[in-house]
Amino acid sequence: MxxxxxxxxxxPLRILGIQGGHGIRRRLLAMGFHKGxxxxxxxxxxxxxxxxxxxxxxxxxxxxGRGIAQRIIVEIxxxx
Amino acid sequence: MTKNNRYPDVVLIGQPNCGKSTLFNxxxxxxxxxxxxxxxxxxxxHSKVNVEGSxxxxxxxxxxxSLNPSDPAEKVxxxxxxxxxxxxxxxxxxxxxxxxxxxxxxxxxxxxxPMIIALNMIDLAKKKGVEIDIKKLEKLLGVPVIPTxxxxxxxxxxxxEAALQTLGKSPSVTPIKWSRDVEQRVEKLAxxxxxxxxxxxxxxxxxxxxxxxxxxxxxxxLREINPKLKEDLDRVRRELEDMHNAPSYEVxxxxxxxxxxxxxxxxxxxxxxxxxxxxxxxxxxxMHPFFGYIILLAIFFGFFFIIFKIGxxxxxxxxxxxxxxxxxxxxxxxxxxxxxxxxGLLAGIGGGVAIVLPYFVPLILLMxxxxxxxxxxxxxxxxxxxxxxxxxxxxSVSPFILGFGCNVPAIVSTRxxxxxxxxxxxxxxxxxxxxxxRTTIILALVAFYLGPIWAFGFYTFNILLIAILGRVxxxxxxxxxxxxxxxxxxxxxxxxxxxxxxxxxxxKSFIKFAWPxxxxxxxxxxxxxxxxxxxxxxxxxxxxxxxxxGLPQELGVTLVFGFLRKELxxxxxxxxxxxxxxxLMTVVTKEQLVVFTVFINFFIPCLxxxxxxxKEMGKRIAFxxxxxxxxxxxxxxLIVRLILGK
Numbered sequence: 001m002x003x004x005x006x007x008x009x010x011x012p013l014r015i016l017g018i019q020g021g022h023g024i025r026r027r028l029l030a031m032g033f034h035k036g037x038x039x040x041x042x043x044x045x046x047x048x049x050x051x052x053x054x055x056x057x058x059x060x061x062x063x064x065g066r067g068i069a070q071r072i073i074v075e076i077x078x079x080x
Numbered sequence: 081m082t083k084n085n086r087y088p089d090v091v092l093i094g095q096p097n098c099g100k101s102t103l104f105n106x107x108x109x110x111x112x113x114x115x116x117x118x119x120x121x122x123x124x125x126h127s128k129v130n131v132e133g134s135x136x137x138x139x140x141x142x143x144x145x146s147l148n149p150s151d152p153a154e155k156v157x158x159x160x161x162x163x164x165x166x167x168x169x170x171x172x173x174x175x176x177x178x179x180x181x182x183x184x185x186x187x188x189x190x191x192x193x194p195m196i197i198a199l200n201m202i203d204l205a206k207k208k209g210v211e212i213d214i215k216k217l218e219k220l221l222g223v224p225v226i227p228t229x230x231x232x233x234x235x236x237x238x239x240x241e242a243a244l245q246t247l248g249k250s251p252s253v254t255p256i257k258w259s260r261d262v263e264q265r266v267e268k269l270a271x272x273x274x275x276x277x278x279x280x281x282x283x284x285x286x287x288x289x290x291x292x293x294x295x296x297x298x299x300x301x302l303r304e305i306n307p308k309l310k311e312d313l314d315r316v317r318r319e320l321e322d323m324h325n326a327p328s329y330e331v332x333x334x335x336x337x338x339x340x341x342x343x344x345x346x347x348x349x350x351x352x353x354x355x356x357x358x359x360x361x362x363x364x365x366x367m368h369p370f371f372g373y374i375i376l377l378a379i380f381f382g383f384f385f386i387i388f389k390i391g392x393x394x395x396x397x398x399x400x401x402x403x404x405x406x407x408x409x410x411x412x413x414x415x416x417x418x419x420x421x422x423x424g425l426l427a428g429i430g431g432g433v434a435i436v437l438p439y440f441v442p443l444i445l446l447m448x449x450x451x452x453x454x455x456x457x458x459x460x461x462x463x464x465x466x467x468x469x470x471x472x473x474x475x476s477v478s479p480f481i482l483g484f485g486c487n488v489p490a491i492v493s494t495r496x497x498x499x500x501x502x503x504x505x506x507x508x509x510x511x512x513x514x515x516x517x518r519t520t521i522i523l524a525l526v527a528f529y530l531g532p533i534w535a536f537g538f539y540t541f542n543i544l545l546i547a548i549l550g551r552v553x554x555x556x557x558x559x560x561x562x563x564x565x566x567x568x569x570x571x572x573x574x575x576x577x578x579x580x581x582x583x584x585x586x587x588k589s590f591i592k593f594a595w596p597x598x599x600x601x602x603x604x605x606x607x608x609x610x611x612x613x614x615x616x617x618x619x620x621x622x623x624x625x626x627x628x629x630g631l632p633q634e635l636g637v638t639l640v641f642g643f644l645r646k647e648l649x650x651x652x653x654x655x656x657x658x659x660x661x662x663x664l665m666t667v668v669t670k671e672q673l674v675v676f677t678v679f680i681n682f683f684i685p686c687l688x689x690x691x692x693x694x695k696e697m698g699k700r701i702a703f704x705x706x707x708x709x710x711x712x713x714x715x716x717x718l719i720v721r722l723i724l725g726k
Contacts, residue, residue, distance in 0.1 A: 022327070023150065027498070027565050029333040030145035032180035035326070043367060049465035050474060050564050052367060057341065058180035059208075063461040065473055065564035 004051065004064075004072040009041040012056065013074040020071040028072075032058035038077065087128060087137045088247050089164060092198075093157060094172030095184050096143030097454075097569035099200045103172055103230035104140040105581050107240065131240045136247070139166070142495070147187050148292055148329070152503075153495035161191070162280060168247050169195040170239070175205035175212060175227070176570065178348060182340035183333075189223065190255045190288060191281045194246050196224045198239050203229050204572065209351035217347040223253055231575035255284065258335040261323055265316045266291070272312045291317055292329040359571055363458075366571075372462050379455070383446055384539070388523050388532060391439035395524065398434035402426065403660040417610050424606025424655065428599030431651030432591075436598075439520040441587060447485040448582040452574030456481055457566060464564050470547050471554025473564040476506045480546075483513035486586075487689045490515075491696060501557050507697050508553055511685035511709055512546050514539070517646035518681050524650060525677050529665060538677070545682075549712070594645055601641050601648045605655055608637065614656070628714070629675050630721050632657065632668065642680055644687050649680050671724040675717045682713035 007013050015037045018025050033039075037057040050063045064072075094100045108127040126139040144154040147161070160166075171188050173181040178199075188195060205212060218225045224242050228235030257263050270287035273279065279286040290298070290313055302310045317328040324331045365371050406426050413419035450456060456478040464474030475497055483490035490510045494503045514522060527535035608614040614637045618625070621636030634656045642649035653676070654660065657667050668676070684706050685693070694702035 022329075023498070023562065024565070025327070026148060026329065026333075027150050029330060029337075030148065030150065030183075031565065031567060032183065032337070034334055034337045035330075043364070043369070047465045050461055050566075052461065052568065055180075059177050060180055061568040061570075063457070063464065063474060063564055063566045063568055065464065065468075067563040068565055 001073055001075055004039075004041065004053065004069040004074050005066060007041050007074055007076070009043065012038050012040055012077040014038055014077050016073045016075055018072055020068075024068060024071065028068075031062060032060055033062070033072075039074065087135045088167040089139060090136050090168045090170060090243055090247070091139045091141055091160065091164075091166040092170050092172055093141050093161070093184075093188065094143060094200075095145050095174065095181050096567065098143065098172045098174040098181060099230045100143060100172040101140060102575075102578050103198060103200060103228065103236070104138065105578060106230050106233045106236050107138055129240065131244050134244060136240075136243065144184070146184060146333075147289070151496055151498045156495070165193075167194070167250070168243055169193055170198055170243060171195060171223075172198045172200050175199050175202045176208050176210060178205070178210065178212065179341050179344040182343055183336045185221070185223075186256060186336045186340055189221070189253050190285045192252050192255065192285065193281065194250050195253050196226065196239070196242050196246050197221070198235070199225050199227045200230050202227045203232075204570070208570075210348055211351070212348045217343070220343045220347055221256070231572075231578055233577075256339060258339065262320065262331060262335050265320055269312060269316045272309065274306070274309065277306070277309070288332060291320070292332055362571060363568075366455075366458050367461055367568075372458075376459060376462055379450070381536075384519075384523075384535070385532075386446065387439055387442045387519070388527055388535070390442045391520075391523060392528065394438035395434055395528075398438065399430075399661050402430040402434055403662070406430075406660070417607070420606040420610040421603055422606075424603040425599060427606075427651055427655045428595075428602030431602065431647065432595045432598050436517070436520055436590070436594075436647050437587075439523055440516045440590065441583060443516045443519060444485055444586045445579060445583045447482070448579045449574055450481065452572065452579060454569045454571050457568050460564075460566050461568060466547075468561075470550030471557070471561065472502055472505055472550060473561050475564060475566050476502060479506055479510060480513060483510045483515060484519070485516055487511055487513065487515045487685065488692050491689065491692050494696075499559075499562050501559055502561055504697060504701060505550060505553050505557070507693060507701060508705055508708060509546050509550055511689055511693075511705055512542070512549060512682060512712070514542055514681055515646070517686070520647055521650045521677060521680060524661075525673055529673060530670060534674075542681070545712075545716075549708075594647075597645050598648055598651060601644055602651060602655060605637065605641065605652050609656075624714070629679060629717050630725060631672050631676055634658075635676065639679070639683065642686075643684055646680065646686050671721065674724060675721050678720050679713050679717040682709055682716060684710050684713070 001016060004013070015033065015035055017035055018028055018033070032055060034057075037055055040054045040056060042052040042054050042061065048066060050065050051069045052061060052063055053069070054061050092100050092104055104125065104127070107129055126137055128135055129138050139160070141157040141160055142153040144157040146154075147158055149155040149158050169188055169191070171185050173185060185197065199212065199214065199217070202212065212227075214225050214227055224246060226235055226239045226242050228239055230236070258266075266284060266287050269290065270283040273283055273286060277286075280289065290302075293299075299310065302313065320328040320331045324334070326334070366375060406423060409422060409426070410419060413422065459481060460474035460477040462474075463477045467473050467476055476494075478496070479490045479493045482493055487510050490513070491507050494506045494510075497503045497506060522535050522538055526538055605614065608617075614634075617640060618633045618636035621639070622633050625631050625636040625639065626633045635653060638649045638652040638656050641652055654664065657664070659667050665673075684690075690702055690706060693705050
């Protein structure tokens with residue numbers, strides 16, 4: 001169980017939960033980020049910029065500010 | 081079929097970036113009559129379309145992810161659905177991300193209203209290796225599905241025919257049931273709704289939205305009006321929460337999510353193609369921590385370089401005959417009221433053709449290219465870090481970039497920002513962005529007379545100023561910005577037809593609204609000059625214009641008119657000084673030119689911008705914006721004068 005910010009990039013991750021207020025949760029839900037989805041960390045911008053996250057379950061990409069990425073709890077999916 | 085003898089209302093609704101507006105443009109191309117409410121009343125665009133002899137009123141609503149809105153743009157879509165009760169819903173779905181788009185589809189089906197689905201961008205889906213069995217999808221959903229490619233106008237006719245057919249029958253849509261335990265709770269609450277409780281659409285939908293509702297406010301109201309129902313609602317929510325160990329709204333959202341994915345999997349086959357890899361690689365470069373910024377800068381420079389390279393020769397070419405004509409008429413007619421009016425008329429018409437359009441058209445065309453290709457969101461990702469420094473985040477980047485075209489739609493587009501704080505700061509900063517009108521002035525005066533490097537310097541300074549102002553304004557807000565959540569849509573090959581359509585649309589609105597103001601302004605100035613009334617205004621303003629800014633006294637009146645349209649100041653400047661564009665430098669110095677440009681550029685937002693700010697953000701923000709812009713304009717031009725002056 002790690003936050004999305006600590007996760008390695010280009011590795012499939014499973015969303016375990018989203019912490020934080022209703023506003024952020026609802027927004028992420030509406031954009032197709034749900035518990036149990038498989039996501040991948042694509043890239044990070046420089047100077048503590050946002051992270052680019054690809055949701056493999058719904059095949060969408062979303063840029064998330066660090067404050068928000070930190071609240072997404074994930075686990076690394078063991079492919080074997 | 082029609083309500084109160086009106087034409088039936090058909091709404092287009094879909095998630096952001098599903099190609100809804102392109103589809104609307106393609107439909108509106110078949111036309112009867114298209115209208116856009118610019119400025120103060122932009123809510124939605126609608127168009128009356130003649131489909132095989134029947135006229136329907138098609139309405140384009142802002143994109144929304146769900147029916148639980150989290151920004152003002154989404155609220156527009158939702159309130160239209162609730163208040164206007166359209167006769168038919170056309171749900172526009174992005175076939176390339178069908179799974180996610182179906183979540184909104186399922187939510188719309190809960191309304192129970194007649195509905196059809198436009199399965200858009202099937203070409204993009206195919207490229208991504210997604211093959212959709214349309215008959216199967218239709219069967220699973222129980223709603224007609226029509227494949228479309230809006231950018232090429234494919235499937236539009238079929239979609240309208242299906243719409244007409246559905247309108248004729250008005251069949252209700254049966255929502256797809258969820259898993260038993262959740263469905264039972266929703267049913268229970270729906271049955272507990274008292275007889276006199278006004279349901280929205282139907283009882284089940286009402287019950288679902290009560291469970292999902294934004295708790296604080298809604299709950300408080302409900303407790304006041306019906307404590308018993310509030311208790312029932314709380315019990316149902318608690319049961320859902322206990323069963324799934326998540327907030328009740330999340331339980332419901334998860335139901336839709338899983339159902340949508342199931343329908344997607346059952347109706348589609350996914351082959352991973354090579355082309356996707358190419359797109360991914362392109363995106364890796366565009367959003368690269370180093371090359372991304374190089375590209376961003378290159379695009380920005382290229383942008384203005386192209387506009388200048390196209391606009392400048394065109395301007396010279398078009399101005400020649402106009403100037404000769406004006407000189408000729410002046411000689412022929414002599415000095416009387418008639419000649420002043422004719423000269424004003426010519427200055428206004430000619431200014432529009434020769435000075436504004438050569439820069440305006442390429443700017444709008446390039447802007448719609450950036451928008452259609454999907455670059456704005458990527459710029460938002462790249463700029464997020466820097467936007468944090470000025471108290472905002474990456475989502476404000478796209479309104480800012482749109483502001484270079486025109487401030488008015490830029491301010492409307494701040495509706496995509498979730499928090500009011502971000503909207504206020506962004507809306508206050510947008511009037512400082514040089515829109516196409518001001519770009520015209522900067523290019524026509526600074527770049528043309530002093531050289532492109534000066535214009536470049538001007539832009540750099542302008543952007544720096546916006547950063548500083550943003551930093552200062554955000555000091556007045558205690559709450560921090562909520563942070564960035566921004567979808568990055570897949571890159572799309574823009575259709576030239578759609579870009580041209582947008583450009584022509586904007587050009588039309590320039591010709592219809594702005595040009596008459598330019599012409600009228602010039603004629604009025606001609607008349608004032610004949611009466612020598614302009615001198616009175618000039619004398620009143622001379623403490624600022626002459627003493628303060630060191631400009632020729634004659635320019636006072638042009639500044640006043642600049643409030644109507646920024647270009648007007650430029651056109652009237654020539655008229656007021658009584659010189660042709662070519663001879664301008666014989667009557668003003670370089671320093672005066674720079675001071676004038678600085679002042680005009682930052683001075684009071686134009687009339688339409690102020691009107692829109694008033695409407696969107698309230699009187700206070702509108703006045704604040706006027707004060708801020710005027711203050712900054714005066715201070716800056718004084719500083720520039722001190723630096724450049726002797």
